[in-house]
Amino acid sequence: MTKPITKITIVGGGTAGWLSALYLITFLDYKAGPDKPKCNITLIESSDIPTVGVGEATIQNVRETFKSLDLDETEWMTRCNATFKIAIKFVNWLGKNDVFWHPFNELPEVNGLDLSHYVVDKKLNNPDFDLQSYHKEVPICLAQKSPKLGTEDDYKGKLDYGYHLDAGLLATYLREKAISRGVNHIVDKVQDVNLTEQGFIKSLKTENHGDIEGELFIDCSGFRGLLINQALGEPFTSYADSLFCDxxxxxxxxxxxxxxxxxxxxxxxxxxxxxxxxxxxxxxxxxxxxxxxxxxxxxxxxxxxxxxxxxxxxxxxxxxxxMRIGKNRNAWVKNCVSIGLSTGFIEPLESTGIYLIEMGIQTLISCFPDQTFNPIFRNQYNRRITKFYEEIRDFIVLHYCLSQREDTPFWKANKNNSAIPESLQEKLEYFQVMSPNLDGFETHLLFEDYSYFCILSGKEYLPKNSLPILKYLDVKEADKTLENIIIDAQKMQSILPKHYDYLKELHQGKLENFRLLFGQKSRKPSALVTK
CATH class of the missing domain: 3.30.70 (Alpha-Beta Plaits)
Structure with a gap:
């Protein structure tokens, strides 16, 4: 009979450390049954080492994570001065004072084909066609509207959304929640790491609390990689050849x-x-x-x-x-799992920092070991984390490698850079012929066809010809779909409150004003719906 993990020690606080601690205590103890094994979780952080905390934007996936942790949306948003995020607006990426958008959305199908094929056809036949007109979120963003009416349950809105938030305040909030659920918090410096003869971590030597033991160790020490890199010597794979920003x-x-x-x-x-x-x-x-x-x-x-x-x-x-751009060769080595910046980092152009923390800890839960540390769990974890990082790397490189700018040395270097990952190069060859359909590509975990099309259309990288099958299809239905997108956006603009007005009511505890306005006097039990 194998022994379950009963002691987890986390090194480092910040969003990575405290989100990991809260997630682990929630699913291994807080939501576990009374007859389940008890797992003690300890987090050690130094008061002298500040968190990086520059990433203040998220993608929409964080809503499901926070919902699963039983975090009240109103409570944490007001505590963290959070706002809603419907899209990313890209300015001057062509060097022409241009603008394009990447909203949280997906395009409908027409005649079994993604609407993007019809959008490309329209652009090829009419150079004046506005490629941004298929985003219903754009006019709503420009009108500074909230994605929520105020009548919905937590984590549910009229539009898909993520957040902007104060990363320092979020870490404090997560810390309070984690401690209230049973996480042991130690403020101290880790001076040394004690290893077994087999190279596993046995304990951590601290300045004031002696040796702190554990069975599973989580490295959330940031770019230092105190456990994974310094103690266990795991090499780091740089992405500097394809991503220059550091x-x-x-x-x-x-x-x-x-x-x-x-x-x-x-x-x-x-x-x-x-x-x-x-x-x-x-x-x-x-x-x-x-x-x-x-x-x-x-x-x-x-x-x-x-x-x-x-x-x-x-x-x-x-x-x-x-910034250390790239990732560790392996995120899980021996009995140590790195999460957050200690695993790797990719510039926050698409707001993926907190998402990678979420995926790190959620993947650990799905591959959670016992004290034998069967390598099957570790290998599966490392394969999946590598795919997450490589997919995001490729998507960020996409923003740069299609540049035709030569106005500065940086942009000229990006235009002429030949170090494009092979996995992305294959997609680019495909995108010259037809709009994104990623079902045939192995690395496809986060960014959907729509996300690729947003960037490709914004960078004016479109197929050279319309999809041949369109010659046999009636495009009137596609025209009607595009018209409906505009009509839908107009309807939403007319009913959604101003973003500031919504947040003001949220902070003042007066969302009831919106509920009364729209005929709903009380909130229903929370239920996560993405749109």
């Missing part, structure tokens, strides 16, 4: 939400050696410059970024961050 500058700015409103989208605007993010929170905005140190020194980057932000940023302090 530095970031972060500046938080106050906002006048009542006057200016709150955008329900993230903005990614290109600069000379990378791109700038703008994430609107309740009461402030998160702003950053992700750039390549090959092309700019930190002082040059900060000067450019402050000029971009304008006078409002002149006296605001900036944080400079170094």
């Amino acid at each position: 530095r970031a500058i972060a500046i938080a700015l106050p906002t006048d939400d009542e006057k200016d409103g709150i955008n329900p989208y993230t903005t990614a605007t290109t600069l000379s050696a990378g791109w700038s993010w703008h994430t609107p929170l309740y009461g402030r905005s998160g702003n950053g410059y992700v750039y390549s140190s090959q092309f700019l020194e930190p002082e040059q980057a900060e000067t450019e970024f402050r000029n971009f932000l304008g006078e409002k940023a002149s006296n605001v302090p900036a944080r400079h961050l170094k």
